[in-house]
Amino acid sequence: MVVDDWELLRLGLRAALGQLGVWVIAEASLARDGLRAARDSGAGLLVLGASSDLPPRLAATRAKARPEPPIVLALAKSPVVERYDLSSLEIVNSGAAPLSAELQRAAAERVGCPVVQGYGMTEATFSAINAPPDERRFGCVGRPVWGVELRIVDAEGHDVARGESGEVLVRGHNVMSHYLDDPEASAAVRVDGFLHSGDVGRFDEAGRLYIVDRIKDLIIRGGYNVYPSEVEAVLAEHPSVLEVAVVGQPDAYYGEEIAAVVVLREPCSVEVLAGFADARLGRMRRPRRYAFCEALPLGPSGKVHKRTLRAWIEDGRLELHAVEPA
DSSP: OOOOOHHHHHHTOOEEEETTOEEEEOOGGGHHHHHHHHHHHTOEEEEOOTTOOOOHHHHTOOEEEOOOHHHHHHHHHOGGGGGSOOTTEEEEEEOSSOOOHHHHHHHHHHHTSOEEEEEEETTTEEEEEOOTTSOOOTTOOBEEOTTEEEEEEOTTSOBOOTTOOEEEEEEETTSOSOOTTOHHHHHHHEETTEEEEEEEEEEOTTSOEEEEEEGGGOEEETTEEEOHHHHHHHHTTSTTEEEEEEEEEEETTTEEEEEEEEEESSOOOHHHHHHHHHTTSOGGGSOOEEEEOSSOOBOTTSOBOHHHHHHHHHTTSSOOEEOOOO
16 A cells, blocks of 8 residues: 555655565655665665655555554544555554554554554664564564563662563664764663663563653653553544643642643544543543644654654643643
C-alpha cells in the first residue's frame, strides 16, 4: 500500500516496503533514511512529491508499514483512512514511543492486519520485538533479541521485581560505543557495560518487556508518579479525539498539574472530555487542564515534541482550560 496524500502523511503513514523491493517515501525530508534502507536491503527508492502520480505497478504492492504511535492513532481513528484500500497491508510494526494495548487493538481491527511493537533506540538499535514464536500480546514489545540483555532498575540501580516499573538498561552487540566527541555524555549513559535508556519499563512474569514512558516526561503530581502515556491512552479512546498528548505544568499546590493537549476529529467540550477521563482514571491521574490545537508538533522520528507543547502553553499560543476536580 502506498499513499500520495499529504493529509494522511501528516498524520503519519510515511513509508511502506513491499515485495517489489521498493521503499516508497512521500516526504523529501525522509529521503536520507530511505536511502539507507535501500542500501541495506538492495531495494529501490521512490520519493513522491505532493502532486506525484502513484505508479500503477506499486498500487498492488504487498506492504509492511513501520509507523510511530501518532500514526497508529491516525490509522485507528482518522476518517482519511477510509479513502484507501488497505488490503495489501500485511503488518504494522510500531516503534519510537509506547503504544497502548487499547490503541494497538483498535488499529489492528481497523486496518485488518497485525499491529506489533518493537523496542530500540538510536544508541541501541533493535533490542526487543513481540513476534513469533511468542504469542502476540497487546501493549508488549516482546523479549530481547539474540545477543541483547535487558534489565529494569530503580533510581539506585538495583534490579526491581517482575511487574514493577523502572529504567530499562540495555547491554549487547547493538549498543553504541560512545557519543562522538562527548565523553561526559557517554560516561553518563553507559555504566558497567549497560546503556541507560531513559525509558520506563517493566517485565511480566514470562520476561516480556512493556514500555511505560520516558523518564523525562514523568509528571510528579503531589508526590504521585503519573505516566503521560497511560493518561493519553484513556483520552485517545474518546471518539471525538484524533490525537492527544499529556504534559506536566507547574502548580503551586501539587508541584505539577496534568495538562492534556487534544486534536479533535469532531467538536467536543472540555467538560465532556474531563468527564470521560475522570470516569476511567484514578483521582491523582486525572487531567485538570485541557488545551486544543490543530496538530501536535512532531519531531523527525515521528514522536510528539512535548518540549514544544510546553513552550506553546507558556507563551500563550495554547489556551489552557481548567476543570474542577470531580
